[in-house]
Each structure stands twice: as C-alpha cells, then as structure tokens.
Amino acid sequence: MGQSLSGFPLDGFDYDSILGQCCEMPVGGCKAIHLSGGATSILLKDGMTRAPVVRFSTAKRAAELKLYLEDPDNFETLVVIFKSCKSSRFARLQDIKCAIAGKNLYLRFTCSTGDAMGMNMVSKGVQNVLDFLQTYFPDMDVIGISGNF
Template identity: 80%
Template structure:
C-alpha cells in the first residue's frame, strides 16, 4: 500500500536536498525504524520522490500484512514526517496525502508501479470447450480481444482499461467481502490478453491486474455478511502462518473471477448474444406506451 505526502520549501534546491536524503540508502534504516514502530505488520519498503518546483512529493510503499492498510500506512508516514521535521525545520507539510499515492482515482503511477496486490491470472481453454460451452471459436475471441480490449482501448486513450468489464467483477467481490468500493477504480486496472496456442486449437487467456487493493481484516470485513463471505472463501481474518497470505489469496480470487467474467462477456460479444441476452433477461416484456 502507498501513501504520498507533499511538502513545500522556500526553494527547489531545498526540496532536492530532502529528495536526496530520502533516496540515500544510508538513511533508510532510520526512516524504517520511524515508520515500523507504528504497527506490528506495517513495514516500509521504499520511498519514491518527485519534485514540482519547490514542492516535493514522497510516495511511501509499505507492506501491510492482511490489512488493506491505508490507516496503517498513514500512521507510519506521519511518524516519518515528524522525524523529518527535526532534520528539515524549514519543511512545510502541506498534506499527508497529495494524490501521488494515488487512492480512488485512475492514475498511471498505479498502472506502472502497482498499488495493493499485483496479480497475473492465466488459463488455457480447450477448443472444444470454447465451441460447446462459450458457443464461439478461438479465432473469433483472439480477433475481438485485439480489436476491442487492446486496439479499441488504445484509440480511446484508456488508462488501465484494456479489458471488457473487469470493474463489474471487482465491484461485486469488493461489496461482498467488505472492501472499499471506491477503490474499485484502481483495483479494476486490467489488461486482458488472448492468444491461440497448440497450433491454434486452444486459447490462452490472461488478466494482468497491478493494483488490487484488498484486505481480510479491518473495515467492512468485520460486518456479518461480509465476514461470512470471507469465511466461505477461506480467507477470513489474519493468516496465522504467513502474515499477508489471506489478503494475497483474496486478490488472486478477484483476478480469477475477472478472468471468468472476461471470457463470458467476450464470448457473448463474439456471437452477437449481448443485446439478445439483455433483452431476454433484463427487460420487461410489457409494451411501453
């Protein structure tokens, strides 16, 4: 998880001096000690900085165990900011969050650097399953994926939206398991890829999702229905064996569900069934006057 405060100095030179201080490996131990004392599970991994004039943006990246960890990270960052204030007394802390994090907004930094859990899910679907179950064929799926999810999204200038409807699946799983629904925005970053394999007989499908933000403790995970869903999936609470394992498993479940949803919708589109299905199952049969 990440949190990125912004600070201001009197000159760009002073902002650069703090940047060099934060990026100096010799100082990382001291910064980590300040950060890590805020939590049993929060651990500072790295700090990436960016300067805009005399303002410095600092993106703290941290491990958070089985929690999604926004509050955990914020507490740790506050400890570091208090420590830095002594070292750089002329530093003016403008805000603990600067949008360089970036939370609940589409942002290239999450698409490139990742935020939360980064997952790749893949499957090889046999050609006869494509024909008999999905009612289409390998060649049609591969072509549609290229022209829709890849080329079409590029034509639209998409940011992390190289998929058919990942956000539908992410939103559903998030609400069911007590995640923050607003984080569907960056958690739905996904590129869906399809390729004919085994001499064109079968299809390799994958979804790559670099910023799935989930936790199995804290927040909405404690609600009765959401807790029951987490229990059903076998990821409820904190992992006693390996801290963070339950949250990582939940992220893989999200990605696997997205892959299934991508296959379903893409097959419906390839066979021209999307509108017919909506009209059959999602519309009133009564005539409108």
C-alpha cells in the first residue's frame, strides 16, 4: 500500500517485444501486487464450462433427457464418452447441470482441463456427448454449443 506505479511500462511500451510471452508484463502483474504488500487468494472451484442448448418437440421429451442426464449410472457412461474424443489426455467431465425452459433444455458441462485453459478440448468432448445422446434422443435438435445457461 502506498507504493507508486511510476516506472511501470504503460505508455510507449513496445508490445511486440512481449508478443507470445507473459501478458502481465505491461502492467507489472505480480510485481505490482508484491510491491503493494501482497495478496491472498483461494481457489473455490476449478472447471471449464460449455453450455449447449437443445430443443425437443415437447417439454416432456426435454424432461426425459434431463432425467437421463441426472441418473448417476448414465453420467458414468457420459464420462467415458466425453473422454473418448481423444482431444486431450487431460480433459475430464466433472458435472452436468440441466434447466428446462419449455421445450428447451439448457445444459452446463463442467470439466477439468489440467493446466490448459481447455475450451477447445471441452467443446470437442461436449460435442462427442451430444452426438452420443442423439442415438437415444434422435429428435433432439442441438440449437447451439454455447447457449448461455
């Protein structure tokens, strides 16, 4: 606290010199936090999410998929299906949450991705699960892979 930010490279900084490197450098990143007395943080949850939305011709069919996804035995199968996309050795399906709005079912897949941000690997795994679900729910229309659940 009370430390000046003078000397940190904000104006006139050659950003090409750090392209592909540490993005925190232009504003001092961890150095600024350290010089100002430090910070404490805690990780409450770690997961990358993808939120597809699917539509059926009836709300009853949307509810049937919701019940299918909430069955622990089916979830274990989906974990294997998710992993089988071979997009990553590290991506793992952790959880699926569901919410119905009429004939639409909004899904939120939560996945671990190791040290990677992992949006691409999560997207591929989710698509793999959606493809698998269409064998049991052929009337399922995938509206979007990211439906803002």
